[in-house]
Amino acid sequence: MSQGNPIKEEEEEETKSNIHVGFRIFLVLLGILFIGGLFSVIASLIIAGDLESLRHVKDLILKEHFIIQGAGCIGTLAVVFFFRKNIDMRSISSIGFHTEGRSKDLLWGLLTAAVIMIVGTSILLMSKNITITGLHFNGTDFIYGFLLFIICSSKRRDIMQRVYS
Numbered sequence: 710m711s712q713g714n715p716i717k718e719e720e721e722e723e724t725k726s727n728i729h730v731g732f733r734i735f736l737v738l739l740g741i742l743f744i745g746g747l748f749s750v751i752a753s754l755i756i757a758g759d760l761e762s763l764r765h766v767k768d769l770i771l772k773e774h775f776i777i778q779g780a781g782c783i784g785t786l787a788v789v790f791f792f793r794k795n796i797d798m799r800s801i802s803s804i805g806f807h808t809e810g811r812s813k814d815l816l817w818g819l820l821t822a823a824v825i826m827i828v829g830t831s832i833l834l835m836s837k838n839i840t841i842t843g844l845h846f847n848g849t850d851f852i853y854g855f856l857l858f859i860i861c862s863s864k865r866r867d868i869m870q871r872v873y874s
Contacts, residue, residue, distance in 0.1 A: 726797050733796060737872055740788040748784030752777045775853045778861035785865050789872055804871045 726733065756773050769777070793799050833839045 728796060733792070734872075736796070737788065737792050738869075740792070741785050741869060744788045745781040745784035748787075749777050749781040752780035771850050771853045771857070775857045775861070778857055782861045782865045785868060789868055792872070804868065 728736075756776060789804075790801060793801050793803070830839075834841070
C-alpha cells in the first residue's frame, strides 16, 4: 500500500476561486504595493519618531534599512497569506517552500552563488572597474546585511513570484 505524494496532490488541486487569474494577480500586486508600502512607511515613522525627522533612504544606517524592509516583507507575507487563504482557498504550503530532502540542493545553490560572486568580483578587480581601498569588518553589519539580502530581498521576491506561477 503506497501513499501518494501529498505535495504533488496539493499542486494538482485546482483553485476554488471564481475570480479570473489575471485579476487575482493584479489584486495581489496592488495589495503588496499598498500593504507592503504601508508597513514600510509605518516602520519609517517609528524609527524617525515624527514626519519632520524622516530621512532619505541613502542616509539610513543598515539596521534601520533592515527594519523598514523587514516591515515591508511582513506586509507582503500578510497579503500573500490573505489571498492564499481567502481568495484562492489554498494553503500557504502550496506555494512550494518544502525543504525536506533539499539540503543537498541548498548546499549546491549556496556554493554556486559564492563561486559566481567570487568570479565576478575577481573580474571587476582585475579590470580595475572596482578597487578596494580598505577593509573594515563589522560583524553586526554583516549579519544585518546578510539577513536583509536573504530574508527581505530574496525571499520577498521569491514569494511574490511563486504566488501565481
